[in-house]
Amino acid sequence: MSKEILVCCGTGCIAKGSQSVVEEFQKKLSDGKDIKITPYVKKVGCNGFCENGPIVTILPDHITYYKVAPKDVEEIIGNLGDTPVERLLYQDDKGNRVRSREENPFYAPQYKIALRNTGLIDPGNIEEYIKAGGYTGLKNALQTSPEQVIRQVEKSGIRGRGGGGFSTGRKWRSCYEASADRKYMLCNGDEGDPGAFMDRSIMEGDPHSVVEGLIIGAYAIGASQGYLYIRDEYELALRHVQRAIEDARKKGYLGKNILGSGFAFDCEIVRGGGAFVCGESSALMASIEGKVGEPRVKYIRSVVKGLFDQPTVLNNVETLANIPYILTHGGEVFAKMGTEGSKGTKVFSLVGKVNRTGLVEVPMGITLRELVFQIGGGIPGNKAFKAVQTGGPSGGCIPESLLDLPIDFDTLKEKGSMMGSGGVIVMDETTCMVDLARYYIKFLSEESCGKCTPCREGLRHMLDILTRICEGKGELEDLDLLEELAITATKASLCELGRTAANPVLSTLHYFRGEYEAHIINKRCPAGACRELIRFTILEEDCKSCGICAKHCPVSAITGELKKPYTIHQDICIRCGNCKVKCPFGAIYVE
């Protein structure tokens, strides 16, 4: 019987050496005379559980191996027929080794639409995409009118996955109704949030779903030209999307007369130069036009006057990847999932202080608690959960008390955060919320386009103030000033980047004001993270005078002698925390 060996070649797994695993499989299978079954080795896209890569899946048995090294290949091949290699299986929370993904707590609660093919098909092979049902959505679309396509999308209730959460159907309809000789259909692949890799994985692992979504969109609005704006750092994604476009063109899915329908559309890639602000729609369009990537005022919407002043639709990668599914299965099927206002599924990149990190796709409406504690497996090292930040750098922080809220566009916005593109960063008790706000404001102050005063100057001063507070030089009135700057940036900024830039400040001030006050009034950092406000001390009764701390201190700030407790000299100490990490007896604590 024939078997398929799927080796994950997403960026994460490649970094962990999956290429050499593939080579080893190919080598072992070509010279293995005694192999009775004929396995087929396939490079597939990201499986999402990157921290346990390289991931190898055996079909049709649905056995998934994790952290596979080339030396494991022989054993895997040897056990293809009967029992799996026990030691390479995932160990669940109870310590049981699980064979399939259905039994794996990371995968079990997931439901995949946008990632339906990612990790299962060879992204470089259009035939595999077609075999998996690909381009059926396009065929269905071309057999109906653009109007009917838009109606399907409206029925699905899908909202933009890039951040704004605007109804995709309504966007398409407005552009369809705008009259112009030329219209454009764009894809936003300029994923810039730190720690986010949803779009990257889709473009790398299932590029045709994005291209197909783009073609369907173009047909619906009547566009003849499309651009996929992809950031230049996404080398693999660029290569795979380029290949997908070329293959689609050869197959007649792109070009002058698509599948004999008379509809003409073609698209090309534009590489983004790495500015975060170019993910904002009008800045992205300026960038495609060859201008400085700065947003413009959008009192006239892009669907009326966008790229080159023509009606334009811009959709995010994940949104487009959902479109073929909607056109294949119908809008109603998609709308069955999710909440009242947010339909379907959402891909999240779950990272931070959580046991299981990775890319997950779950139905809208799942609670943050399920995401963090069930899929993510809770906080490592028996530490306490503190907050979860959603929506990238301009999202807000949500405290423990709100963890049972369902995740959807409106709930998150109401609580001072946002869905954004789907970044979820988990923080534990050792994360200082003031320091966190400072980190994001620093990121945004560098990535703001710098055009309007409230965003550029507001961020500059907010960063100044937050830095002062972290250094213990803050005063209580700084909090009022922070709020004043944050509110003005929110109200008066030119684009959404500026309008949401103060979210990290406003949400931490709202939910964690006590931490700010501890920095200002007590001059201490409760999380033990702000260097200027902490000190490392050796607990005399626990110190065994081993001297390990002194040996590892980079500035020789620790002295002591046998049988007597060691001492840290605070005037020399640079608070790197090395001693605390190295002490075998846990005798060093932060205060």
Place this chain on the structure above:
Amino acid sequence: MNILIDGKQVLAQPEDTILMAARREGIFIPSLCYNEATEPTHSCRLCMVEIQENGRADMVASCAYKVKEGLVVTTESESLYQVRKTLLRLLYAQAPENSSIVALMERYQVVPKEKLVPKEGQCILCGLCVEACKKLGAAAISTIHRGVIKEVNTPYGIQAKNCIGCASCAGFCPTHCITVEDTEEGRTIWNKKFKWARCEVCGAIVGTEQHYKASTGDTQVICPDCRRKTMTDVFADTLGELY
């Protein structure tokens, strides 16, 4: 079309922005980066106003928002005051003691915040100079970098080949912070020295040599006065003395 600004009926043209319609009626809306001769940059945000349209309330930049029939605009309110106050403080920290900003602060009775540590220089990065330069066809200066380190400069910070020394940038600058040094011999601006073009007849300065060439295309330098005089002589010669 008719719009309502602060309770006053205002007749506006279809392509008007709120700011244009208001100014024509003598209604004051503060702004620093707006100049009707150039493309609006919408950057200083001082001209924010509140609007009501189809039952929806919003705060918008009046220099960018085009009027629509039935639009209701409020130019002064508590929340607008709060926003303008913060914006003026931010602008003041960028261009301390600048007369244009100080005048607006006095008008709105805003005191600077010491905690907002001032920046060096007087530029508020409104981008008017860049727009003016672009509009005049030279495009010798541009905003460079992004975020808090953004600035206006020539490409790579070296002498711009395109610069004709017309000093329009300086003329448009609302905070008057572009240095122009004019001497008997010529002008220095953006690190570039220019020689004066002098009228071949009377010796008056007509601008820099490059500016004169770019704007007239003439090889012979002649000032407007002398040109008029020459023309008068030609007319007199052709038509004869009438009186």
